[in-house]
Amino acid sequence: MKKIMSILTLGILLLLTACSGSNTTSKSSAEDTKTKSGEKQVVTFWHSMSGAGQETLDSIVKDFNHSQNKIQVNAEFQGTYDEALTKFNAVAGTNSAPTMIQTFEIGTKSMINSGNIIPIQEFVDKDHYDMSGLEKNITNYYSLDGKFYSMPFNSSTPVMYYNKDAFKMAGLDPDKAPATFEEVETAAKAITKSNPDMKGFALQAYGWLWEQLLANQGALLLNKDNGRTDTPTKIGWNEEEGKSIFNWVKQMVDDDTFANYGTNGDNMIAGFLSGDVAMFLQSSASARDVIDNAPFDVGIAFLPHPEDKERQGVVIGGASLWMIDGKPKAESQAAWEFMKYLQKPEVQAKWHVGTGYFAINPAAYDEKVVKDAWAEKPQLQVTVDQLQSTKPSYATQGALMDMLPEGRKIMETALETVFNGGDVDKSYKTAVQQFNEAIKQANKARGK
């Protein structure tokens, strides 16, 4: 017994040392491959694309690595945008920091504030790269005082999806989607009346959608021109603009034509596909998936707006690519080459068709893959039309501030309260108060 035990302990100790040993060896061998692959410059690219997005992205990265023999891009998943950003903030300035990172649009201001990035503009200038070829409505968001801080990448806007078969059943014109809040309400009633098992409309409790419905009315999210001219000090919308969205939803909740899926977009799409709800708002990036999986005819329409307000258009959503400071010049330059590669029409065409995100480079829409896809699914084009018909203004350019992620959560809570029969005035008032408080707190934390 004694022997067995001592052998065991010895074994444990050996294993431990072996493990710590293999640690160092595996690390150095990783470094070896870095240098061995040699003259190849390694670019570390942190991203937050999982599922289908990751599949397409990985394949694009693979194409790039095969297209030349100087640069090796390693695309590495880092969890959600929030998790990736927290992690980046912690490792910024150390060896573990990546060469480039993908961050969501509302992280733009905190990235700039962090001081750990090189504005893309520097590379654009040095390279005389022409950014004007890119989609104007997308570059509008990411340029600040005429300067590009990051390279636009996966971009989408919200659109309204509707079930054409359900529209027919309810005696509505399936080719003319409701355009205003009021028309949506009426259509929702007609649908629920024709089929009591189907709700008319669903709105995911998603702060991004709320921001879009606000921008579509021409309202600002933050004062100081949405934070584009100075640091915001409070909210930018007025009560009528903000409340109209809540009242609209409340009306449908009271009519019993509203389907509540909370914050879960995936469940909402599943409900739409199985005929539980006839209309919903969602990112255009879902378009391909929805059309492919629906056993009925899917219509895609512009985002609705209140009757008494003119449609202003949508703000770009999604994420962009950032160059990280403090890396060797050659490494950053290699990352820049990769960024430029991503903007090529054929790459963007693959991206657009593979994921449903927009092509940053409109020339991609002339590529054959896109034309084929559009011929098969003409609805896809609506998403692009909506983006291109957007009226440029501070409202549709989108807001910039570091507290926006928190702001979204606040609006989501308020929306969920109303979905569950809560009082509009009270939830709205609380939300505005918390939103302003968050702005104040963020300004204070920056020490300004």
Added chain:
Amino acid sequence: MMLSMRKKIVFYVLLIISALLLAGPAIMAIVMSFMTNQDILTGRLPTAFTIDNYIAAFDRLPLLQFLFNSLIVSIVIMLGQLILSSLAAYAFVFLEFKGRDFLFYLFIATMMVPFEASVIPNFHIIRDLNWIDTYAGLTVPFFATTFGTFLLRQNFKQIPKELREASLIAGMGDFKFFLTVVLPVSRTSLVTLGIYGFLTSWNMYLWPLLASTNDTVRTIQIGLKQLQTQEQLNQWGVIMAGAVIVIIPTLILLFLGQKKLQKGLTEGAVK
């Protein structure tokens, strides 16, 4: 004591119903992982059997690498916990010194520090030690465990003090006594703690995600998360296939070690 036939039937019915209810979610996941996406979306019973979901899961991510990493990480944490907590438990039971009780309560208090709350300072430490993307970063922070120390302490207390006295007369030092007497006597508890440590390390998510930036040391739980999408429609079949891959190794371990685990945990809890 023989049970009457009627009683037996009642118990079997109860056992079967509970087993079905408890295993239900896992059975559902296994069935779904072999269903086509259309069947899942429309919510009907499976019409076709397919292994496409598994092929897709393995195709999309280096799952074998993830599984291997999980195995390494779990085994190293398990061994680390066994060594550290048996040493500490020995001190708490067999050595008498000033401040022992205070230290013991200090140990107990660490159980109450929620890990998620201290995750960011911990991450900074790993970063400063240059341990990001190493097995060390994934394992060393978990070597010291109050639960393990507590469990083994309860077990060591069962060992008669006379044994130590006898060993002292024979001129046996503490470390020798620890290796040759205490550890062999407490085999069951050690196995228990080992299995428990392995299971909990296998199931960690937030820490491995933070402490690794690329696939070289990533663990399987993160792979499961990567199969879920954000703006596209989830492919439930593939996700369930991933979940099944994740739970199979731990279930096997549990089936093999269940008896020992139960015995050891009880000793820690009861006495």
Added chain:
Amino acid sequence: MSMIYPTIETNETYLHQAERVKRQNQMKSFLKGMLFLLPSIILFSVFVFYPMFKTIYLSFFLTNAQGATTVFTGWDNYKALFVDPIFIKSVKNTFLFVFYTVPPTVIISLILAVIANEKLKGIGFFRTVFSSTMGVSVAAASVFWLYLFNPTMGLLNKVLETSGLDAIEWLTDPKWALIAVSATTIWMNIGFTFLILLGGLQSIDSSLYESADIEGSGYFYKLRRITIPMLSPTFFFVITVSIINTFQTFGQIDILTQGGPANGTNLIVYSIYREAFVNYQFGAASAQAVVLFILILLMTALQFKLVERKVHYQ
């Protein structure tokens, strides 16, 4: 005089020496103890105590997104917490969640342990199944239940509908969301609790039952009079560990509800995660962490004070 003096002196030296030897021995045993404890102490210091102190320190500051302190605010972060309706709600939710989760887990596990303790053919198989949820990770279990709760495809609503009942919005209705998350948690915790309770049952002296049988006591009488009292130390352990674990629940919330609907399932740990990872308010997050730590400490101390006295030790 001179006769007495030296004697006293020797006496004193003797005492001194004895004291010294004693102290030396003390020192030696202290060092030895430290030697055994050192690895644990070092790791706890680095990965538990240091972060804890750092957290306490941070809780008095505002920070930027990188986590560096910017403005000293004193007790402001704490004061803000106690008037913040979201935080107050998360504290309330946490207690409710413990209440919804711990008692049902213990009761269900006890029932399972009792029926699995009978000497029947194939009982090993059932024991294995009952303990199996212990081997299912939080990430996998949450995915299972996310699907079960799915409003359209989910099995639970399918069952409700086929039995003629209304479908329930499990994760989006504030009335149900916390219960749904609790159900998931109960399922996940049953494996561990069952194993321990079963072990407790098996270590009860069988002669107690035999003498009860002689007296002709019924099944439930034995359960109430012998099993439950004899199990009390096991209960105490299981309940203490469960409460501490439940207070620290994170994974299932993140995957199932992300704290929604309208903060209905926002527990303290999730609220801390959100403050730190989404809002970058490390000061506020730290203050919440300190409050959580104190809450757990108080709960545990209370338990030891109130309950342990009543525990029946063999």
